Amino acid sequence: MFKQARWKEPVIFELGHLGRRGHILPPVEKEIQQVVGDPKNQIPEKIRRQTSPRLPELSEVEVMRHYIRLSQMNYCVDLGLYPLGSCTMKYNPKINEKIAKLPQVTSIHPYQDRKTVQGILEILYKLSHWLAEITGTYEVNLQPAAGAHGEFLGALIMRTHHKFNNEDKIRTELIVPDSAHGTNPASGTMAGFNVVVVPSDEDGCVDLRALKDAVSERTAGLMLTNPNTLGIFEKNIEDITEIVHDAGGLLYYDGANLNAILGKVRPGDMGFDIVHMNIHKTFGTPHGGGGPGAGPVGVSEELAKFLPVPTVAFDGEWYYLDYNKPYSIGNIRGFYGNVGVLVKAFTYILSLGAEGLEEIAEISVLNTNYLMKKLEEIGSYELPYAKGRPRKHECVFSAKKLNKEKRIRALHISKRILDNGLHSPTTYFPLIVEEALMIEPTESFEREELDRFVGVMKKIAEEANENPNEVLQAPKNTAVNRLDEAKASHPKTMVLSWKMHLKKTTSS
């Protein structure tokens, strides 16, 4: 049976002892001390720090022990299936980490003379061309730090494109389907658009009639993921692109779900003008508990002039950074991107080649359809929309029936999955599915691991009938039992830092 480590590990501020140190700095040389004197005197008193920050004081051993204990209370993809839908939690090859840790990657400065950084520039140059080939776009910019950052950039490119055509004042509406990732509408707002939502049809795809009604001379563009968040390929993609393009809008491809179509069909060929990729999903770089990732953006030839500065260029002899882009939207961050992450993606693509990438798509889709079939057979979970059609990277089940009959919700099921040593699917998304359980197995897991998940889902369905309390009171085998999340967000009980904790405990 699964039991996650349960260390009674205090918060780091409760550990250690006055005067302990975990790391010693190199001492300032005597000669420098003689010349400079007391460094404190260099800072005028009115701007000098008077009281020490209350940081913890620990030895290196204590630091190490604390974080190792904490790490043991964290599930990860190396422990097993992590079927979060739209998150593409695949295996992260270890060679990628080795390469990214080389000093030729970590110890180079972004403003170094180009003569001293030809290696990294060549890697970035080639990677951007490979990603353009994979997505069927004209040019790829590697700068965005994450998918949502890429979406923001994409929306800004739309805006700038319409401005270029003197239409920015009119084209203020960005269309997103009701099944879209939450970042899509949020990115639209960030870029100053009004977000217009179009409903899905009975097949879970964009409702063409509703889309026709939604487009107008105010349409800036449409943001779409294909396959969509139900894992269904938008079969009317040609009509969709035509409707939006005819209205003068641009098509944006949310690449969160790119994994399923690698080498099979390319967003650029489908008619998308702007595409972002999630390097930390599709291209095998670890998610790091929330980042860093990278979200490169590819665009059509017409839009390439708007990409942010600088871009990596090659003049036949030297790789260099090109700042000379008069129509560019400007900068979206400091420096040139999450290079440490991009190097891992370069390694990943090189390790797989074209055949390997296509195989990834195939196995991930095969795994999804296998899981889907097996979960349907259990009989307790319903598969809404597009009956009988294959899914791509993910599938979405509904726990509606269990909720109605036994008051067992998707939330309870997800917590009970944790009790069995597996991570749960994404829950309550997409919003168009009641009590949603959104499952993406990826290509990384063998049949036995998928069967283990199916076995757990079957057991939970049985427990729901025979012993519903087991499910309702889950989880019990994780580092902590079910947490009170409402308490964490209520102004009265909210504790967002140790300082706030001390303030609240001393005042009460």
Next chain:
Amino acid sequence: MKQIGIQNIEELYADVPRKFRLKKKLNLPNFMSEHEVKRFIETLLSKNVTSQEMPTFLGAGCWPHYVPAVVEEIIQRTELLTSYTPYQPEISQGMLQVLFEYQSMICEITGMEVANSSMYDWASALGEAVRMAARLTKRTEALIPTIIHPERAKTLQTYSDPVGIHIHSVDYDSETGQLDIEDLKTKISKNTAAVYIENPTYLGFVEAQVKEIAEEAKDHESKFIVGVDPTSLGVLKPPSEYGADIVIGEGQPLGIPMNYGGPFLGIFACRDDMRMIRQMPGSIVGMTTTMDETKRGFCNALQTRQQHIRREKATSNICTNEALCAVAAAVYLASLGPKGLKELGETIISKTQYAMRLLSEIRGIKTPVFKSPHFKEFTVNFDDTGKTIKEIHEKLLQRRIHGGKKIVEEFPELGETALYCTTEVHSKDDIDFLSNALEKIIGEDES
């Protein structure tokens, strides 16, 4: 395939319109074995020259610092490295507690009460901070110093434009570099959502008029935003003590390698004020208890601000952030402790002072350009050497030294000036080596 009743994987792609199907193989290099991949990339990378192979005096927002081994060890723990954003808190306590501790340590060094668990970098944090101030004040202007990293200023522009926030620059005193308070007074108004300053500034000197600037902001009910290099906070006053409403900064020097400019760590903190907290971008980890209140635990707090719940009404679209970099910063700060952070600040000041003194003895060099206290970075003017920075820089490279960043295009009024950086990694020998090289290079053609 048998289980799902298909003969061929292609059947699973039957709903993809034929005309769009890729009819060729992707034009990518052939796959390689792990050993070949390693050799291939190592060969490519050998064209890079690292800061370990030549002393580098570049900074400008990306600084060479030593990364303790314990930091590298912990961020390579696969439990943290290969986990997702902690959406299921009960099975992700490790990451959540580390992030809570990171937020708490950021609060301790900045003096603020609330910090989020990371932004992409300093530049994007600035963009988000100004947008947050505009939402809070319902105003449409922000004031920034003229002395600011141009990429940071341009990123702010990109973040501000779509929502109609206008950015204006406040002049500096040509003698000291300090913000021109008179100019601030002229430009600030009831439309000013935010006054932003940096400490230390982009050109390395300390802004000492913080009280006066804060008062101006307060008088006009504008939000006061302060950008910091966190390694200065063992020796410089925390911004909370001079009235900052929002503190942002670059967490890279806290245990994150230069990585050719990324991934970095955007710091974002504010005061314990519910109105402000509700407008914060990004994810925030909170401390809570189990439902039966018997055990402490951690989970994401105030998610109704975020895109996955609030969609187009979210405070920001940020989802994936720089969590693992926040882990590195937490381990770094825990390893240094309060004394270590102070020593780090003092060591940096000593090195910078020494470098400035040594270089200023070289004929034709003026350093620093501004009469103000400096931290980590300093301006070096070569006007009276009769040589351009370009020439000097080339000759330094020949001697296996990488000089500072040329800022002639950014600040033409400062002449042939470069921005140099020294930290705890620069030994006396490194600095002497630079000084000797510069002396020889400048003296060369005169003989």
